[in-house]
Amino acid sequence: xxxxxxxxxxxxxxxxxxxxxxxxxxxxxxxxxxxxxxxxxxxxxxxxxxxxxxxxxxxxxxxxxxxxxxxxxxxxxxxxxxxxxxxxxxxxxxxxxxxxxxxxxxxxxxxxxxxxxxxxxxxxxxxxxxxxxxxxxxxxxxxxxxxxxxxxxxxxxxxxxxxxxxxxxxxxxxxxxxxxxxxxxxxxxxxxxxxxxxxxxxxxxxxxxxxxxxxxxxxxxxxxxxxxxxxxxxxxxxxxxxxxxxxxxxxxxxxxxxxxxxxxxxxxxxxxxxxxxxxxxxxxxxxxxxxxxxxxxxxxxxxxxxxxxxxxxxxxxxxxxxxxxxxxxxxxxxxxxxxxxxxxxxxxxxxxxxxxxxxxxxxxxxxxxxxxxxxxxxxxxxxxxxxxxxxxxxxxxxxxxxxxx
Numbered sequence: 001x002x003x004x005x006x007x008x009x010x011x012x013x014x015x016x017x018x019x020x021x022x023x024x025x026x027x028x029x030x031x032x033x034x035x036x037x038x039x040x041x042x043x044x045x046x047x048x049x050x051x052x053x054x055x056x057x058x059x060x061x062x063x064x065x066x067x068x069x070x071x072x073x074x075x076x077x078x079x080x081x082x083x084x085x086x087x088x089x090x091x092x093x094x095x096x097x098x099x100x101x102x103x104x105x106x107x108x109x110x111x112x113x114x115x116x117x118x119x120x121x122x123x124x125x126x127x128x129x130x131x132x133x134x135x136x137x138x139x140x141x142x143x144x145x146x147x148x149x150x151x152x153x154x155x156x157x158x159x160x161x162x163x164x165x166x167x168x169x170x171x172x173x174x175x176x177x178x179x180x181x182x183x184x185x186x187x188x189x190x191x192x193x194x195x196x197x198x199x200x201x202x203x204x205x206x207x208x209x210x211x212x213x214x215x216x217x218x219x220x221x222x223x224x225x226x227x228x229x230x231x232x233x234x235x236x237x238x239x240x241x242x243x244x245x246x247x248x249x250x251x252x253x254x255x256x257x258x259x260x261x262x263x264x265x266x267x268x269x270x271x272x273x274x275x276x277x278x279x280x281x282x283x284x285x286x287x288x289x290x291x292x293x294x295x296x297x298x299x300x301x302x303x304x305x306x307x308x309x310x311x312x313x314x315x316x317x318x319x320x321x322x323x324x325x326x327x328x329x330x331x332x333x334x335x336x337x338x339x340x341x342x343x344x345x346x347x348x349x350x351x352x353x354x355x356x357x358x359x360x361x362x363x364x365x366x367x368x369x370x371x372x373x374x375x376x377x378x379x380x381x382x383x384x385x386x387x388x389x390x391x392x393x394x395x396x397x398x399x400x401x402x403x404x405x
Contacts, residue, residue, distance in 0.1 A: 003049035006386055009033075011049050014326065014378035015070075016366055018055040025365070028072055028358045029324050029386075030376035031337070035316075037349040042316045048352050065203040066231035069341060069354045076294045077339045078287035079230035083346040085111040085135045086309045092131030097203065098307055100229060100291075102342075103300035103318075104311045105289050109227050110203045111135050111306075117184075117212060119191035125209040128198050139233075141199040142226035143207060144182020145252070149190070150174030173217055177247040178236035179226035187220075189273050190214045202227040205258075221251035225258055228288050238265050242283035244273065264289050295341055307346035314346055324357040325379040332379075335359065 005011035011032045017025025032050050035042040039186050052068035055059055067080070079102050087093040099108040135141065150173045176185040184197040184207060200209060205224050214220060232239050237247055238259050255261045265282070266272060273279050284291045297318045305315045311347035321337045337355035344351040357378075366374045377385035 003046040003053075004223065005032075005049050007380070007382075007383060008049070009044055009047060010322070010380060011047050012378065012380050012386050013050060013053075014376055014386050015055075016374070016376070016388065026175070026359045026361055026386075027326050027328055027376050028356060029326055029335075029380070030069060030355045031287045031322055031324060031355045031357075031380050032352055033319070033322065033355075034070060034352050035319065035350060037314060037316045037351070040315045040317070042319050042351070045350060050354070051398070053359055064234055066233055066286055067341075067343070070284075071286075072356060073281050073339060074284050074338065074356065075281055075283060076292050078227060078285055079105070079291045079293055079297075079303065080231055080287055080341070081307065081345045081346065082343060083137055083229075083307045085109070085137060086204055086347075087131075087133045088306070090133060090309065090314060092133050094129040095133050097265050098137070098304060099305045100290075101301070101303040103295060103302075105291070105293050107229070107288075107368055108203050109137070109229070110201045110206070111137075112197075112199050112201070114199070115197040117186070117195040119193075123209055124191070124212050126207070126212075135199050137180050137200065137229050139226060139228050139230055140181050140183070142179055142182045142228045143184050143198040143201065143224045143368055144176040144179025144226050145185040146172060146176070146180060147174040147185055147217075149192075151178050153315065161356065163200040173248040174219060175248075176223070176226075178220075178223075178294075179236060182226050184212070185214075185220075185223065186212055187214050187218050189215060198226075199222075200227050206221055211288060218249035220247070220249065221257055229291065229379060231286050232288060234283070238269075239283060239286075241265065241269050242273070242280050244270070246270070249390065262289075297342065304344065304346050308349070309347060314349065316351075318342065321352070322381050324355065325381075325382075326357065327375075327377045327379070329375050329383070333359065365384070371396065 014029045015028055030050055034045045034048045036045040050069040052060060052065050053070050054064050054068055055070055075311050081100055085096060085098045095112045097108055097110055113132040115129045116127045117124050118127050152173060182198060202225055205222050251257050259265045261268045298320045300318050302316050308314055323336050324337045325332050335357035337357045339353060341354040374388050374390045376388040379385050
């Protein structure tokens with residue numbers, strides 16, 4: 001299902017809390033603005049539509065695709081950069097750095113050309129990187145992957161085979177929990193040909209020759225973090241911890257775990273979730289490690305380096321948030337918008353910004369499918385109101401089907 005933007009300057013939707021059993025819930029508005037980067041200025045551009053309405057679009061595959069604009073309970077801003085590293089001046093290079101500075105948040109990635117594991121005498125080691133001109137900044141090029149030589153633990157073999165028989169095989173003890181689609185994850189020390197190493201690495205935590213082989217699958221958590229700017233997937237560590245799921249081989253949950261030590265997730269998360277269910281909202285943050293920003297971004301400078309084929313650096317300032325007013329049964333209120341998704345496309349010199357505003361509650365419950373007219377509207381930047389589109393009532397649907405008269 002492809003949306004058509006609601007207005008020539010932006011896309012927006014107004015709705016009711018879609019979660020079942022939580023009436024009277026709240027009303028919300030989502031607004032998506034698209035900008036071109038001209039010099040150092042951000043100028044409104046042809047609007048991109050809101051993406052992946054998993055609440056109402058049952059055709060989505062997967063059911064919750066990464067990068068949805070429809071998460072309603074995010075607490076912070078996800079900053080995502082979708083693009084490539086480009087060799088300076090278009091001259092092939094074996095390695096380089098790219099970086100992103102968003103306000104006080106900084107992240108750097110070391111980028112390498114194609115490398116293989118060389119299995120000489122003694123320990124295996126990385127080969128010299130091949131020169132490249134463009135390297136996509138994708139999780140497929142970051143550290144991770146599958147070592148399918150890892151055996152299924154005997155006590156879990158029956159459960160594993162049952163999921164395979166049901167066509168539900170999505171996990172394996174040899175998958176790197178942080179990034180199953182990446183490169184370079186090896187458990188067994190036995191030589192295997194054609195193993196590619198990651199093209200993207202954290203400069204502060206490189207994959208050395210001594211760390212190429214884990215030897216024990218339960219020591220995966222000591223390996224480098226997959227370093228990227230892209231959306232994360234729901235079934236990856238540590239994001240799925242917020243849903244009460246853990247890896248085949250659960251890691252420690254204290255500062256021994258790099259994600260805890262570096263402040264990406266709280267310590268003892270699973271135990272805390274049992275006492276504070278609000279922590280589960282962390283699952284909705286889909287940005288990569290270090291790119292979930294808790295401070296307001298409006299007016300903050302952005303500098304991207306190494307991600308445009310002709311310009312070494314791109315800079316702009318995050319625009320102010322739009323004004324959002326929601327009116328319910330004639331009562332209108334200006335609500336504070338939260339920047340939920342800031343998605344940057346450096347090669348195209350554009351970005352999108354999605355904002356969410358919610359009422360604190362409703363005076364009474366509105367039930368889509370029962371109430372024919374639900375009087376809720378939203379105004380964006382004092383524009384003409386966008387009305388809540390009430391779905392057909394159950395009675396209307398029965399009449400249309402000829403079941404009742």
